Amino acid sequence: MSEQLGAERADRPALTRGRIVDAAVRLVDEQGLAALSMRHLGAELGVEAMALYRHINGREDLLEAMVDALTSRLHLTDDWDLGPEDGWQAYLQKLAHTVRELAYDHPELFPLLVTRHPAAPWLRPPLRSLEVVEDFLTALTGRGFSDDQAVAAYRTFSSFLIGQLLLAVAQRGSIAMAGEEVLDEGGASSPNTTTSLDDFPLVKRLEGKLSEDHADEEFERTLEDLLERIDAEVSR
Amino acid sequence: MSEQLGAERADRPALTRGRIVDAAVRLVDEQGLAALSMRHLGAELGVEAMALYRHINGREDLLEAMVDALTSRLHLTDDWDLGPEDGWQAYLQKLAHTVRELAYDHPELFPLLVTRHPAAPWLRPPLRSLEVVEDFLTALTGRGFSDDQAVAAYRTFSSFLIGQLLLAVAQRGSIAMAGEEVLDEGGASSPNTTTSLDDFPLVKRLEGKLSEDHADEEFERTLEDLLERIDAEVSR
């Protein structure tokens, strides 16, 4: 009698594009980008790799879908609880911190997000999506920005987010290694040319300061700076 | 008699780590990152893939070496003709523009450069190398910066370069596509949910402005801003 119900085998929920993409994001979060193969992902979903091709147009399409899934989190929704009475600063603050959350939640995927071309070439990472950019422009032009000012702010803001967050994520990613050792340059170099910190006195002296992680304070400070510069531009 | 001369067969120059890395960079520049495989690279050098493993510790090592080869271009040399009489602004200007050249010359590789962890975790992309960071700190502390100010400038400067140049490179990369068409979101979505620009009136109206390429002017303007802010910090 249950033969009409179709594909759901016992415990397995139906295979959908959404479930595949979610599983892929989880897999990369837990095991890194290198662990993402169709076969491995299939196994994670209790299915052979070939079954994925019903829902996904190959690996590139999967990566694109993963990036889109993450980006959609930046879409302005009710629980941002921003009214029109809140200034554009409140919106940009909220947006900046949401992108930062995204980067911190998915450090393995964030580089992909800022590195892959969006489908529409004039959309820039990391906002990328038509929805999010529409939100951005609406929020700003609705609060007194001219078209040109809104577009200029979009550029500046994108560049700020990429620079700050890519560095922050890279820094966090490399905390696994111990602080003391400097790797030698590639296994095939002769041992007498091995690099030592002693050849770089200033780096050696400032190693402590260089390795301090001030990413969060710096993010806030630079964001404030940015908002002030935009403000100066707008109220001129 | 020539048997003592060893490996050089007829026209082939000797296989060295340097030649391999150079060939790999050229290959990626011409055919893209996806075309870089050990077998393909070997063929380019007139050799089987396995021969590369004499000089290179696997694929990861090769990528690292390529990035290092590019980064070494940023090392301060005589032909930068900067004397101690030139201010730190001159050095930062020269450095910024050299990094930009690097990004523009190797758009396929630049994302790798800013995305891969440097061997020493407190070195940040895109400067990455002990040599270059030593240059940076020497140039600034030699011109009146305190240790803290030099380190702070290093952070700010890195973040600026990454944000600006990653966007510029991504923008240039996507000029291949025609301006009119917006791709649909993944092949498996039902045709009635296909996205249209009409759903995003502001993006549609500002598409022209959004797609204008002002990367170079913006780079200069933001760099000036940055130098001014650093100057204010230093001469306080």
Next chain:
DNA sequence: ACCTGAACACCGTTCAAGT
């Protein structure tokens, strides 16, 4: 309708064997 087995053309990498 949805999934699988088998196959194809490609990977990176190792190692014994050739010269």
Next chain:
DNA sequence: ACCTGAACACCGTTCAAGT
């Protein structure tokens, strides 16, 4: 000493075949 052939374990992807 330097390179290669053959092999291994893995890829992405296609397609006829199974249920």
